[in-house]
Amino acid sequence: MMISTALVFIMHLGFATVEAGFGQAKNTVNILFKNTLTPIIGLVTFYLIGFSLMYPRTAEPGFFFGFDGFFPQMNEGDQTFAYTSGAYTRWTDFLFQAMFAATAATIVSGAVAERIKLSAYLIFTLIFVGLVYPIVGSWKWGTGWLDALGFYDFAGSTLVHSVGGWGALAGIIVLGPRIGKYVDGKVVDKPGSSVPLAVIGVFLLWLGWFGFNGGSVLSGDPEAVSLVLVTTSLAACTGGLGAMFTALFMFNRLDLGMVLNGILAGLVGITAGADVISPNYALLVGFIAGILVVLSAVALDKFHLDDVVGAVSVHLTCGVWGTLAVGIFGFKAITNDNGEFINAAGNVVSTAAEAANALSFSSQLIGVAACGATAFISAFAIFIVLKYTVGIRVSAEHERQGMDSHEHGIRGYTIIYDE
Amino acid sequence: MMISTALVFIMHLGFATVEAGFGQAKNTVNILFKNTLTPIIGLVTFYLIGFSLMYPRTAEPGFFFGFDGFFPQMNEGDQTFAYTSGAYTRWTDFLFQAMFAATAATIVSGAVAERIKLSAYLIFTLIFVGLVYPIVGSWKWGTGWLDALGFYDFAGSTLVHSVGGWGALAGIIVLGPRIGKYVDGKVVDKPGSSVPLAVIGVFLLWLGWFGFNGGSVLSGDPEAVSLVLVTTSLAACTGGLGAMFTALFMFNRLDLGMVLNGILAGLVGITAGADVISPNYALLVGFIAGILVVLSAVALDKFHLDDVVGAVSVHLTCGVWGTLAVGIFGFKAITNDNGEFINAAGNVVSTAAEAANALSFSSQLIGVAACGATAFISAFAIFIVLKYTVGIRVSAEHERQGMDSHEHGIRGYTIIYDE
């Protein structure tokens, strides 16, 4: 778990480098500033309030809303020595979940880059990570009503990725596209500053996913974790392949950006069911995610929804797909109170395979809809309020000249040899 | 083991950044495309066929060829719940070995960069990872005939690195050098796009080697693993020093590129015997590897064999050296069936040191030759067939202008501030 926490932490560097790589050089510092502040705000906010909202031990299972009070509550009076024993400590749990929480906000940052006011973004992050994410998350992972319903989301295709993705979609709708992105009905390419940075980011995210999904087993059980790592990796691979072939077919080009987003799409897609989907089906779930991420990106451009890094396509589209895929391909072994395998009829059987039950497609659909509606409406409302108060968009002049020179006073790259 | 798998995974990012750093800016996207696809193809291919070829449980120990059928075969019927119990699960083993397999192909990619057709490279990778690597590997790690012979290769100086290196050598022979690399008998320098990227890559590879060698202990035994990490690190250090001094002596320059390749040389060199060579000898094995990598690079240039990143010198030359070094410096404790230490005479002794036996130089030589011949001839044959079918080299115009603009339509770096 603690190793997984370190791996999930490194995802924040992954997001930072992906976004800096895909963003234009004139906005590099601004993008990095956002991505550096996001885990900071995420961690502190989750410490102050989020954790107690997401895992309220005082609420009855099946609740809609629970809150334990500010700061993570420990068993004993003193923070230094207090802990919950078990397979992992409550502090480990806090840190692992805090890293997840910040992920949801980071997803938004990539979509709204290159024109959002930094202050507006930071306030949004504060509210989104502090309130929206943990309340939605508590419905499932805090043993709330979606959990009682049988909704299944192993490591957050819905709770983390689609929640972030819905926030990103709300953001780009309220913000509008970058100046010069859509001209005369055509999409204008805005080349990113560094493809190597983007590749570094995607590999670090893949690495982080080993922690994201592997750690979500919430134990060191080697059987479960090893299967999860295999399904996760295979889906990443076929996600990349699916996107490569789709882009080759549609654009007649070996599109590295699409392959990279395809890998992420496969990872997001398998996240909901990494432990209940077989490796063969993981290949399929990933491949379809890779196709969807390209189609989704094209569709968004059709509606002039300008998503700088493709965050909505990766995290929302494939987060929804992955969650529904659990209802199609997912099987879960059922055990009784003694830990013995039982089949659907309730009889004790000897192997997990005999005890496997399909997961419910309709529960998955309800979960997707409920979390999606809540996240989207909340994010939309926050952005609208910010728009008419502090403002959410930089001036056209700042946007054209780049945000680095105006808001930060330095350039992302200074590669000069002649003095 | 699972942590090691994550570390070995990150080696693929290491290779990607080393190659992008050492390669010219006009080919950055192409290089990264190859390096992103390599682990993808490697993993999927190893899943479909390679693992069953490399670890055929149905073959008698000492075999030449074995095959379990497509897909990794598990103990039970259903993939989701099936596993092999023991110190690690069969899924962990699969993923760890799949990461290794893809490494062999990645080694080739660095050597043949900047002029190979992407399609030819991808087909080569498919065959090399799917068939050549696992068959050669099965001879030792799958308990085949080299294992029966007493050949020792702890973590793959021969099975992974020299196999990849022979493939790279075959590739650069068939391809020929880049245009303008050798002019009037002189070697023309082609500066890489980013030295920082190359440094990132080498450090990530070193990190990954902790997993590569540490994980090859195949258990969490802290004594064995900690010794392996020490020998690995010390050899990396003296590899860097050996290359630094050699380059300083030969070129009168503090050559960072050579230091970086020297570190990798030391790592490759110690890989075959990281668990049976003492730390003091590890210093020596690494230092010699560092000298050899520089001499080898100079020798290749003499024969107009153009290796963009020095992959042949690092992985082939030092892979061979490391494997033979086991026959010179390697000692291994012998135990009887009860796990007691026994000396060469068969008497029970109390310490591992008394039970230590030298490993055989001639077995090492046979292993090096057999694996080398198989890998080189196979790779040469594949490249020749590709040359006369799909073609293996891009047009001279594409090569001169860079492959990024032609095959991918984007540039690796777009650092512009004036609109």
Added chain:
Amino acid sequence: MMISTALVFIMHLGFATVEAGFGQAKNTVNILFKNTLTPIIGLVTFYLIGFSLMYPRTAEPGFFFGFDGFFPQMNEGDQTFAYTSGAYTRWTDFLFQAMFAATAATIVSGAVAERIKLSAYLIFTLIFVGLVYPIVGSWKWGTGWLDALGFYDFAGSTLVHSVGGWGALAGIIVLGPRIGKYVDGKVVDKPGSSVPLAVIGVFLLWLGWFGFNGGSVLSGDPEAVSLVLVTTSLAACTGGLGAMFTALFMFNRLDLGMVLNGILAGLVGITAGADVISPNYALLVGFIAGILVVLSAVALDKFHLDDVVGAVSVHLTCGVWGTLAVGIFGFKAITNDNGEFINAAGNVVSTAAEAANALSFSSQLIGVAACGATAFISAFAIFIVLKYTVGIRVSAEHERQGMDSHEHGIRGYTIIYDE
């Protein structure tokens, strides 16, 4: 522990990228050369002599100086099989501590960059890592006199960071500022080559700190380690925030460089007491460190002390602060020989909280002063001797034109598309 070792190793890549990112493009290769050689020299030196100086098992507790002889001494005669059993092996301990040792030298490298002679730096590193660092370190971690005094330094705010920081201060005093850094009493900005590289570095350092602090628990005790990771992370966050607000207030700018150094400041600050300071106080310790790092950087510039990356402010100023903070906020549970908790009166109590005792401010002060004086005077003496023997500063011409073209013959970045 072994995983922590891998994480601490990656800190060296973090330092390399931070320094390459903050340094000017014309010196990138030189900076990377130094940072690549530093862990190499550090490891080899620590193997040859440092480890035996730092952990002399033959010296009586409370000693001033002890030495076990060259090479790490193992229990048995043969290195390959010898180890010390317990929670971790002696080889693991060696490697973990060797990574720390090299860290102290790396801190110096960032401050003295862009004008120091490579040879002088390498000789300094050899002596500093081989002699100064282990002797100072032995006073506490080797159970020397500071340990007997009750001085507390969990993971090295003083022993690693401030020791490195004092070395850096000595270096920049003896060297003098870069040409053109202070003109007519004004500070001239020298923009670094790549902000993304610097961000990569800081995130990798943060990641490495999980190992640095987490591994310093010297056991896998999940309660202790998880608390340490939480305090470490929270201090990093508020360090970044403290620096951001201070810089915003003083310079009226969202200064990413300061935020990054603030994160490091928070990490350095919490390092001395990560296991004995509660999460709430960790927030405070980090925040104050973030303020201090900005004030310190401004103060150094006032005295024309030119520190390229802010190493003195981060590691010395905040290392001292963090060590003293232990004497203010630190509480430690006391146990008797049976492992039962006892309170100050010596009575057995049931919880760690009841057994908590404040740590001594005066012991902390003595430790800070003793280690500081020793490190500074030693480093100053080494640099002075080097100045009047091999020389420590490159020629003004080399400095102006950049060290890469003169000492290494290559450029850090070659991003050219038109041939």
